[in-house]
Amino acid sequence: xxxxxxxxxxxxxxxVATPFHFTAMNGPxxxxxxxxxxxxxxxxxxxxxxxxxxxxxxxxxxxIVRDVLAPDNTDTISLFQDGTIRVLQAxxxxxxxxxxxRSEVLGFxxxxxxxxxxxxxxxxxxxxDLGNSNLSSFTKK
Amino acid sequence: MSYVLIDKMFLSQRKxxxxxxxxxxxxxxxxxxxxxxxxxxxxxxxxxxxxFTMRVVVDESSREVIxxxxxxxxxxxxxxxxxxxxxxxxxxxRRTVSAHISSATAKDEKFWREKLIPICLGILGPAMGLxxxxxxxxxxGGKGLLVAGNSGAGKSTLSAALSQNGFNYISxxxxxxxxxxxxxxxxxxxxxxxxxxxxxxxxxxxxxxxLKTSMNGELAYEIDxxxxxxxxxxxxxxxxWLIFLERVQRTGGEFLPVPSSETxxxxxxxxxxxxxxxxxxxxxxxxxxxxxxxxxxxxxxxxGTPQSATQYLxxxxxxxxxxxxx
Numbered sequence: 109x110x111x112x113x114x115x116x117x118x119x120x121x122x123x124v125a126t127p128f129h130f131t132a133m134n135g136p137x138x139x140x141x142x143x144x145x146x147x148x149x150x151x152x153x154x155x156x157x158x159x160x161x162x163x164x165x166x167x168x169x170x171x172i173v174r175d176v177l178a179p180d181n182t183d184t185i186s187l188f189q190d191g192t193i194r195v196l197q198a199x200x201x202x203x204x205x206x207x208x209x210r211s212e213v214l215g216f217x218x219x220x221x222x223x224x225x226x227x228x229x230x231x232x233x234x235x236x237d238l239g240n241s242n243l244s245s246f247t248k249k
Numbered sequence: 250m251s252y253v254l255i256d257k258m259f260l261s262q263r264k265x266x267x268x269x270x271x272x273x274x275x276x277x278x279x280x281x282x283x284x285x286x287x288x289x290x291x292x293x294x295x296x297x298x299x300x301f302t303m304r305v306v307v308d309e310s311s312r313e314v315i316x317x318x319x320x321x322x323x324x325x326x327x328x329x330x331x332x333x334x335x336x337x338x339x340x341x342x343r344r345t346v347s348a349h350i351s352s353a354t355a356k357d358e359k360f361w362r363e364k365l366i367p368i369c370l371g372i373l374g375p376a377m378g379l380x381x382x383x384x385x386x387x388x389x390g391g392k393g394l395l396v397a398g399n400s401g402a403g404k405s406t407l408s409a410a411l412s413q414n415g416f417n418y419i420s421x422x423x424x425x426x427x428x429x430x431x432x433x434x435x436x437x438x439x440x441x442x443x444x445x446x447x448x449x450x451x452x453x454x455x456x457x458x459x460l461k462t463s464m465n466g467e468l469a470y471e472i473d474x475x476x477x478x479x480x481x482x483x484x485x486x487x488x489x490w491l492i493f494l495e496r497v498q499r500t501g502g503e504f505l506p507v508p509s510s511e512t513x514x515x516x517x518x519x520x521x522x523x524x525x526x527x528x529x530x531x532x533x534x535x536x537x538x539x540x541x542x543x544x545x546x547x548x549x550x551x552x553g554t555p556q557s558a559t560q561y562l563x564x565x566x567x568x569x570x571x572x573x574x575x
Binding site (some may be wrong): 118119121122123140168171173175176178179184185186188189190191193197198199200201205207212214215216233 | 250251252253254256304319320321322323324325326327328330332333336339340345347349522523
């Protein structure tokens with residue numbers, strides 16, 4: 109039984125190394141970001157320092173991975189929420205997950221999704237209000 | 250941009266279901282989906298530990314069919330999308346599956362039986378003490394035989410041959426292991442047996458079926474054991490033996506005992522790594538693996554046809570039973 113044959117590949121990209129870490133403090137609130145891509149880590153840190161801390165309180169932890177293996181058809185954006193979990197999917201390859209209860213943002217950025225687009229467009233969509241929150245409807249377009 | 254907000258109040262269709270020993274509380278807006286999942290479900294057990302919640306919003310206006318899957322996971326969250334219209338989100342810590350799917354997907358029993366339910370059990374299983382194990386499982390006289398081995402060793406071919414020769418079929422690829430009242434239980438999902446194109450040499454009846462591209466991209470026959478081989482399908486059994494299958498060139502068959510340390514190393518390597526956030530799930534899984542390591546284990550080296558291998562396995566089971574009663 110060859111060990112190499114037995115080892116499972118990381119098909120979900122759960123264990124991608126994320127060597128770029130930054131933390132920032134705003135009073136008691138800690139923001140921590142980690143990524144496998146320096147541009148993502150720096151872009152998020154800048155966004156948090158300039159925008160996030162102004163409008164949000166509480167600590168949060170972010171882990172965003174540049175996913176070069178993902179399909180890159182970023183034409184449609186969909187947002188999906190169930191309870192404390194919110195998921196934004198742009199095309200197939202860009203997926204951002206926000207667990208409000210745990211204050212965690214996790215995700216994958218496809219090759220073509222720029223950091224600028226992520227911080228200026230996708231992150232506000234993911235974390236903002238869901239427009240007129242008429243909770244009586246579960247599908248809105 | 251579209252957004253979907255799952256509001257439990259509007260998921261008026263509710264049903265308690267059970268898949269491979271794991272109870273599932275389904276809420277959805279689709280009666281069609283309830284019907285489909287009910288047909289896949291087994292009888293609900295009273296086990297509160299092995300329970301997960303599934304909330305599915307079906308977009309009745311969407312007819313989009315299932316596309317190639319895309320899986321990603323981080324910490325306790327996993328997503329599986331099958332095209333833009335079908336997205337599933339698994340929360341392992343909270344043991345929930347949330348989904349937004351098309352009406353075509355809701356009605357596709359084959360998709361739920363063969364893909365989505367095994368995926369659910371594979372992802373959420375560890376949090377419920379259910380260990381997805383890459384092995385086939387057959388049963389005879391109430392006793393289960395687990396057949397493990399590397400890809401290409403012939404697990405599926407042998408499972409098909411055994412199901413034609415007196416063994417009841419539980420699974421050919423993934424078996425879900427749990428513990429109930431201190432006993433190991435192996436569960437199958439009634440998924441079809443997947444046979445590679447060259448299996449037609451041993452089973453000429455396959456010629457009347459078309460090859461299909463399976464989820465891992467392999468071209469294979471996906472065969473209903475009961476319909477094609479007239480085999481009996483069972484949902485669960487208590488496993489008694491673990492066999493590592495090894496194909497050799499020379500014709501014949503032999504059984505060699507495998508030390509428990511080797512079994513343990515195999516099982517630990519064959520289960521998926523879990524992130525540190527899931528330490529509780531990891532500990533539950535370790536307990537089940539420990540019980541599996543306690544099973545008598547052999548390496549079965551065989552050459553020749555799968556039908557000839559079934560004869561060796563019949564003798565093996567008979568000898569083991571005699572030894573128990575001696």
